[in-house]
Amino acid sequence: xxDENMKPKAESRGPRAxxxxxxxxxxxxxxxxxxxxWIEKVAPTLNAPNAAPRAKMWDAIQxxxxxxxEAQAGRVPGVTPLRRGHWRLMSVIAAALxxxxxxxxxxLRQVDAPPAPVASAPLASADSSDPSRLYRMxxxxxxxxxxxLLTAYRASKVxxxxxxxxxxxxxxxxxxLSRTRLLLDSPAGDDPRLRPLLSDLELVLVQIIQxxxxxxxxxxxxxxxxxxxxxxxLPRIRSAVPAGVAGSASDD
Amino acid sequence: METESTLSLERAHQLADQHALIERARRGDASxxxxxxxxxxxRIYRLTFRLTGVEHLARELTQDTFVRAFGAIDGxxxxxxxxxxxxxxxxxxTLNELKRRKREGARNAPLEDxxxxxxxxxxxxxxxxxxxxxxxxxxxxxxxxxxxxHDSEGLTHQExxxxxxxxxxxxxxxxxxxxxxxxxxxxxxAEEWKP
Numbered sequence: 073x074x075d076e077n078m079k080p081k082a083e084s085r086g087p088r089a090x091x092x093x094x095x096x097x098x099x100x101x102x103x104x105x106x107x108x109x110w111i112e113k114v115a116p117t118l119n120a121p122n123a124a125p126r127a128k129m130w131d132a133i134q135x136x137x138x139x140x141x142e143a144q145a146g147r148v149p150g151v152t153p154l155r156r157g158h159w160r161l162m163s164v165i166a167a168a169l170x171x172x173x174x175x176x177x178x179x180l181r182q183v184d185a186p187p188a189p190v191a192s193a194p195l196a197s198a199d200s201s202d203p204s205r206l207y208r209m210x211x212x213x214x215x216x217x218x219x220x221l222l223t224a225y226r227a228s229k230v231x232x233x234x235x236x237x238x239x240x241x242x243x244x245x246x247x248x249l250s251r252t253r254l255l256l257d258s259p260a261g262d263d264p265r266l267r268p269l270l271s272d273l274e275l276v277l278v279q280i281i282q283x284x285x286x287x288x289x290x291x292x293x294x295x296x297x298x299x300x301x302x303x304x305x306l307p308r309i310r311s312a313v314p315a316g317v318a319g320s321a322s323d324d
Numbered sequence: 325m326e327t328e329s330t331l332s333l334e335r336a337h338q339l340a341d342q343h344a345l346i347e348r349a350r351r352g353d354a355s356x357x358x359x360x361x362x363x364x365x366x367r368i369y370r371l372t373f374r375l376t377g378v379e380h381l382a383r384e385l386t387q388d389t390f391v392r393a394f395g396a397i398d399g400x401x402x403x404x405x406x407x408x409x410x411x412x413x414x415x416x417x418t419l420n421e422l423k424r425r426k427r428e429g430a431r432n433a434p435l436e437d438x439x440x441x442x443x444x445x446x447x448x449x450x451x452x453x454x455x456x457x458x459x460x461x462x463x464x465x466x467x468x469x470x471x472x473x474h475d476s477e478g479l480t481h482q483e484x485x486x487x488x489x490x491x492x493x494x495x496x497x498x499x500x501x502x503x504x505x506x507x508x509x510x511x512x513x514a515e516e517w518k519p
Contacts, residue, residue, distance in 0.1 A: 091419060091488060093498060094464030100497050101504030108503055110517035115475035118460060121373035124366050125383060132387045133361070137394065268420075302384055308424070 139278060207260040211270075211312075214251040218273055219309045221248050222300065225280060242281050249277040269312055272303040342406055350397050357394055364407055365390070368414050374477045375418045375469060385421060389414040404486060411487040415473075419465060452513045459509035463502050470495055471502035 221244055255261055256270050276299050300306065348356035368389055373382035393400075393413055400409055463471060469488065473479045474495070479487075481495040488495070510516075 091466030091469065091490075092423075092464050093466040093494075094501075100500045101508070103500055103503065104507055104517075106517045106519070107507045111503055111506060112475055114456065115471070116478075118457075118472065118476050119374045119377040121370045121382070122379065124369035124386070126362075126365055129365065129369070129383055129387050129390075130358070130361060132383075133390050133394075136387070136391045137357075140395070304424070311427070 136275070139275060139282075207255075207258055210251075210258070211255055211260045211263075211266055214248065214255055215269075215273075215309050215312055217248050218252070218277075219306065221245060221280075222276070222306055222309070225296070226300075226306075245277050245281045249274065249281065252277060266312070269305075269308050272305055273309070276300060276303065276305055343402070346397065346400065346402070346406060349394065360406065361390055364410050367407065368410055371411065371414055371473070371477060371479075372418050374472045375415075376422065381421070385414065385418050388417050392417065408483065408486045411479075411483065412489065415469065415487045419469060423465065449513065449516075452510070452516065455510055455513070456506070459506050462509070463505060467498045467502045467505070470498040471506075474499050475503075 221241075224244075225241060252270055252274050256267070256274065261267050261270060276296065279296050279299055345356050345359055349360055365386065369382060369386045372385040372389070373379070376382050376385065389410060393410055400406065460468060460471070466488065470484055473484045473487070474481070481492045481499075484490075484495040485492045
């Protein structure tokens, strides 16, 4: 059997993941026509779908599109409309600043520090000024903030009846949203693992901000809770930012 | 000959209609979104259901597929049929979700509980049913996806290859592997398929 055919190939056909074909992906056992015929009869009974709930799904799709477009158009109170062009420019400036700070710190560290062994110096320098590492640091910090915000939201029974607490939550949400969008338009947003998480976070934050002008009613809270649960946001954030990562990244 | 040319003319009209529909969808025309949804939703839902076996999860993943597709429709170059592109998104979204749930473990119902077999299954031994479900769940994720897409849902190797971003040869080989592994796992029930 040709090995080339046994391994998945990357093709430019839109979004795809690297699927696990198992460790013995190149081992193909000889076929048994009798079994093949039997399994072909049996297989359609596995996970046989019911009728698609078309209307229900369409309503949800429209609601998601509406939230996204309202946030984009700036119709959500307190959310600045996203101008991708300006945002891109801002992200380049932010990236340049980050790089500048990092390079500066590396240079200062090299001047201040006692002479290091020759072999280790280039390694430390290359690592500290690696742009992708800087974006990862920024992402870790933002996700840590987002985790704190979402945890506070879930714990904030007081915000249910307290407009001041709801407003504070909204203002915090706007801050995290700005950072999230900055990341989405930075190279960190091109990371296939990070982008879906940041996009989902953006949507939930917009919902929290949208409802933060007044005390949260049960229905509002249910909407946000469902979005949090459906998208599994908190566990995903926690698995993207292992404990201590953001802190240690910023301490570097 | 006449039939062939009629068919190709029909196909050309279909492609032109789809092109026009996608153009309208790109401009944000809600009725075009709805038309695309109506055309493809059944197949996408069936696929996500086959791969997950959980109604609410299939629903969420179908929704997610369309939201992502409409959001990224500017990036659809038209190299493949729109349906194929949707399948690619659906498979990617679904397998990533299953991978994530598996990683996160017990918080969600494990897939073992999700695989269901209809009453019309052509065998009656409950032990066989149980063993079959376990054997299918034990297949590597990509291998399992190919098996479910081909043998359960009836997709062609060309469609599967496009959706998974692999070659048709890989799809065929993975199907053979899946069947081989199932045959070994179910060896004690060989009388079911032997004459």
